[in-house]
Amino acid sequence: MQLSLVQKYNVPGPRYTSYPTVPYWEEDLFHVEDWKASLVRSFKESNATEGISLYIHLPFCESLCTFCGCNKRITKRHEVEHPYILAVLKEWRMYCDLFPRKPIIKEIHLGGGTPTFFSPENLELLINGIFQYAEKATAYEFSFEGHPNNTTRQHLQKLYDLGFRRVSFGVQDYAEKVQQAIHRIQPFHNVAKVSFWAKEIGYTSIGHDLIFGLPFQTLSNVKDTIDKTKSLLPDRLAFYSYAHVPWIKGNGQRGFNDEDLPKDDEKRQLYEEGKKMLATNGYHEIGMDHFALENDTMFTSFKEGKLHRNFMGYTASKTQLMIGLGVSSISDSWYSFAQNEKTIEDYYSRLEANQLPVFRGHLLTPEDLVIRKHILNLMCQFTTSWNDVSMQFPELEAIHSNLEEMEADGLLKFLDHGIIVTEKGKPFVRNICMAFDLRLIRKAPETKLFSMTI
Ligand SMILES: C[S@@+](CC[C@H](N)C(=O)[O-])C[C@H]1O[C@@H](n2cnc3c(N)ncnc32)[C@H](O)[C@@H]1O
Ligand code: SF4
Structure with missing residues (x-):
């Protein structure tokens, strides 16, 4: 029997929020002093012209969603907010002390965890x-990312007054059975209410995060979720493939079995049908897993070739320097990556010792920089x-022959010294990137590191 494209290409693979991907970082060759030097170099090259970006990780959530792959700490004790903010500000101060002049901030993204766990006053x-x-x-x-169940x-209003104009709400799926399995009961009227408020207050880009491939999710669940979503007309949509990575420590992906997950062609059909429905409602596919209406900056930036991808996923504009503050955040100076301690306790103790809370990183080689592009x-x-x-x-020559098989499968076309991904190939863009990933090609992973590409 001939394998379907999905069966052929559904292999574990990176989501490429960085190159090299984190498991391939050369941690032994990385020293914090080199990180600081690359940071200052990048700051001098880019602060005055394009400014810098800040990602701030706010890790607390009141309740555990059992599908979640993010770094989070579950607690109902809101007294954790204030010390955490003081720690993040101390970290920020340490960075500012390294810079020769005041940073100009182009982008701030508050991610989590749940930023709206924090009170408006603390934010x-x-x-x-x-x-x-x-x-x-x-x-x-x-x-910022807002949880519809606790965004007030x-x-x-407070974040709008502080300059925020874009918000994304975690929705995932509206079916009750799915919500029970992922331990996230979130009725439609909660999402409708926060989306309405955001529009009324003046937010110019409202996003919803949906996921396909969740436990017990059927095609009719996806259709119903998209029907409900389009009635609220968010400007952007993330339609993520559920990343099943239960081997990652602290993940909490439990409460359902592997057999409860839609797989291969069945999972792909959820995406294909969802994508069709989104297209008929004016949503354009932007990069991997993302859709936007024509009025949204993500669409214009895609059209103008300015879309960028970093640890936060896609962004409408690029800055060379992105600093990640808070537990587990990753920073990118273009020449180097650095990741913060992954537990709140370790993050705090580094800061108490007046050290940057970085625990690992990677200095990009000249080859890495080309492959990254x-x-x-x-x-x-x-x-x-x-x-x-x-x-x-x-x-390049060796890569060319790898790409020929994908061309024969209709996933890409060769250009004069280049390639273009076909419509049919778009769902397989991670596989096409893998053909360029020299570090992965030279050393295939010995254990399971990545989620499946489809
Ligand atoms: C930090 S959460 C969003 C903010 C807030 N905590 C909430 O849940 O509404 C970021 C988004 O990542 C996505 N996500 C988390 N775990 C995932 C997984 N295992 N596979 C795919 N997407 C995932 C979800 O769509 C989620 O809304
Ligand atoms: S999905 Fe959001 S609220 Fe749920 S555990 Fe993950 S970060 Fe927390």
């Missing part, structure tokens, strides 16, 4: 604290070219 304390040592860029974009009108091109524009000598590398 104000955080943002005002950041701007004690920084300036806003002329055109800035501030965004006061949260939305190809992977970014593919993930953000579905095409890449090696016409320019700076985009060439010795293994």
Whole structure:
């Protein structure tokens, strides 16, 4: 029997929020002093022209969703908020002390965990604290992730007053059976209420996160979820493939069995049908898993070839320097990556010792920088070219023959010194990137590291 494309290409693979991907970082060659030097170099090269981005990880959630792959700490004790904010501000101050002048902030993203776990007053304390040592860029974009079950009108108003214009709400799926399995009971009217408030207050980009491939999720659940979603007309949609990675410590992916998950072609059908429904309602596919209406900056930025991808996923604009503050956050100076301690206790104790809370990282080699550009091109524009000598590398010929099989399967077309992903190939863009991933090619993982590509 002939294998379907999904059966053939559904293998464990990275989501390419970075290149090299985290398991391939050369931690032994990384020292915090090198990280600081690369940070200052990048700051000098880019602060005045494009500004910098900040990602702030706010890890607390009141209740555990059993599908969640994010770094989080479950607690109902809200007294954890204040010390955490003081720690993040201390970390920020340590970075600002390294810079030769005041940073200009182009983007802030509050992610989690659940940023709306924090009170509006504490979020104000955080943002005002950041701007004690920084300036806003002329055109800035501030965004946050809101949990529909605990985002209040006061949260939305306070963050709007502080300059936030973009919010994304975690929705996942509206079916009761699915919500029970993932331990996240979240009725439609909660999402409708927060989306309505956000629009009324003046947010210009409202996003919803949906997931396909959740336990017990059927095609009619996906259709119903998208029907409900389109009635609220969010500007952007993430339609993520459920990443099943139960082997990651602290993940809490439990409460259902592997057999309860839709697989291979069945899972792909959820995506294909969802995508069709989104297209008929004016949503354009932007990069991997993302859709936007034409009025949204993500759409314009995709059209203009300015879309960028980093540890936060896709962003409408690129800054060379992104600093990740808070537990487990990853920073990117373009020349180096650095990741913070993954537990709150370790994060605090590093800061108490007046050290940057970085525990590992990677210094990019000249080869990494070239491959990184190809992977970014593919993930953000579905095409890449090696016409320019700076985009060439010795293994190109070997890669070419790997790509030929994908061409024969109709996933891509060769251009003069480049490739373009076909419509049919878009769901397989992670596999196409893997053909360029020299570190993965040279050393295949010995244990399970990545979720399945489909
Ligand atoms: C930090 S959460 C969003 C904010 C808030 N905590 C909430 O749940 O509404 C970020 C998003 O990541 C996505 N996500 C989390 N775990 C995932 C997984 N295992 N597979 C795919 N997407 C996942 C979900 O769509 C979720 O809304
Ligand atoms: S999905 Fe959101 S609320 Fe649920 S555990 Fe993950 S971060 Fe927390």
